[in-house]
Amino acid sequence: NKRIATIGDAMVVFNPSKTGPLRFVPSFERAVGGAELNFAIGVTRLDMEAKWISCIGDDEFGKLIYNFARGEGIDVSHVLRTPHIPTSIYFKEIREDGAGKSFYYRNPSPLLELTEDRIDESVLDDVDLLHISGVYLAVCEHNIEVALKLITLAQAKNIPISFDPNLRLKLWTIEDARAVYEKVYPSINLLLTGQDEFELLFEGRTIKDVQESYKIDEIIVKKGEQGATVYTATEQYDREAFSIRAIDTVGAGDAFDAAYVYSYLNGDDIVERLRLANGAGALVATIKGDNEGLPSLQELRQFIGDEKLIER
Template identity: 90%
Template sequence: MIVFNPSKTGPLRFVPSFERAVGGAELNFAIGITRLDMEARWISCIGDDEFGKVIYNFARGEGVDVSHVSRTPNIPTSIYFKEIGEDGAGKSFYYRKPSPLLELTADCLDESVLDGVDLLHISGVYLAVCEHNIEVALKLVHFAKVKNIPVSFDPNLRLKLWTIEDARAAYEKLYSSVNLLLTGQDEFELLFEGRTVKGVQQQYQIDEIIIKKGEQGASVYTATEQYDRAAFSIRAIDTVGAGDAFDAAYVYGYLNGDDIPERLRLANGAGALVATIKGDNEGLPSLQELKQFIGDEKLIER
């Protein structure tokens, strides 16, 4: 999506100007991965219009494989305006119906889309956008299972896009295929209505449930262990995208063979860095920036 970042904080009706940038949970995640020197392929459909060109070129410039991003002349590229509070918390105002994703159906994909892929990541925002997207996601998950590729899923619940009941019904179809469930604490409570993490994990046999807790850090639950890690201390400017950054760094660590405490450290670091900069993905760190921030490498400023 195109995101319009406000020139000042506070209610959108008092914001006179915006800066055009690029956002979208899935692309943020893909960029998070490429900044950490791993390869990412983004599957999507955007408008064949000026904003679509901005997104396409931006993704390509970040080194994301866009060979499976199609462009349609029939539906405009989606946009959203962001409101930012004094504490850095964001509100979204969407202009995305209809979505170009209407033209990306399950028939457009065959197994080769996952050739050379080590992990499939799905964001729940995608599922909210068009009814047939769950069918597309299930087809991809099927390909992933055939190829023995792990699946990570972030529900990224957006109640401005659909109801909690519709979200629950769609996500329910995925949980038992998910290896890593990366979710916010409030989101987990809303989705699972008071059920325990252990209970959810056992029911769907999810290898790891990762709970993101904003400035409180994050926790990971496996079948036998629980790991907790505090957040890094920062001044939050714009927290939108912190969750995607966290996911990308966690998945990076997972694929790199790092243990869970190390993955949590990397992920908390990436989430914090994104929250310190205005924009959904501008703050996504390179590997070196991340290592400097979490204290593994010395930072030479001048």
């Protein structure tokens, strides 16, 4: 089986029992989330292996996250635990149209303890792709050093690198994000970005210009209910989204990334990768929760019409 590695924070998520502003929500349902962990769950459900590199609190919520990740079959052998910093949490607000807002309690983050010297040189030895997300880069200042170490290890082994800017302006400013991302772009093979996010990050620069400046093999632009487009140096591939009723779109981007990377490592062509990725994104948007809706390979194939669904 192919194997991916990713690094990042995970949090206990509190999902609201009803829609509307948080101050009017009387109760919450506890779940587990975090962009990178969601991505790892996404590829694991698609029958690939995922190694999740992280540091969580050595507390009740940390135990919950650890057990949850293990339960999903994720390799947690590179997850550290610290007694000094509590595990991060966040509360979600969901509006009537399914759009979400997040309120984080993640500063300081346990990732403060995951310094560059604690990254094992052999961590990528058995890995086929390294996935970095901008959320990770936003959480602690030293995370860029850690990410660059992983990138260097990946490049030494010719392992492709995917990057999702996952811009979170609640965690840092656009200027800080741009400056840090600049250090990452020249090393990546796949850039998985949202359309608005691309415009915010590159301020009017064209896709072609960005692609040529940093020599990025594929720029994949996620466009919500409009589907997605992939740009290579010479071609452009568009694919419409699946028609669904969105309930909670948080996590659709992570699901898209997981399915795209899965299909990429599987050797599928770009059109097929887009079909699977749009399918995974759409499925997650129809289910409340950040990773609950991440499909198994069979569920995904049934949804996109490759396999027949037998209900009885």
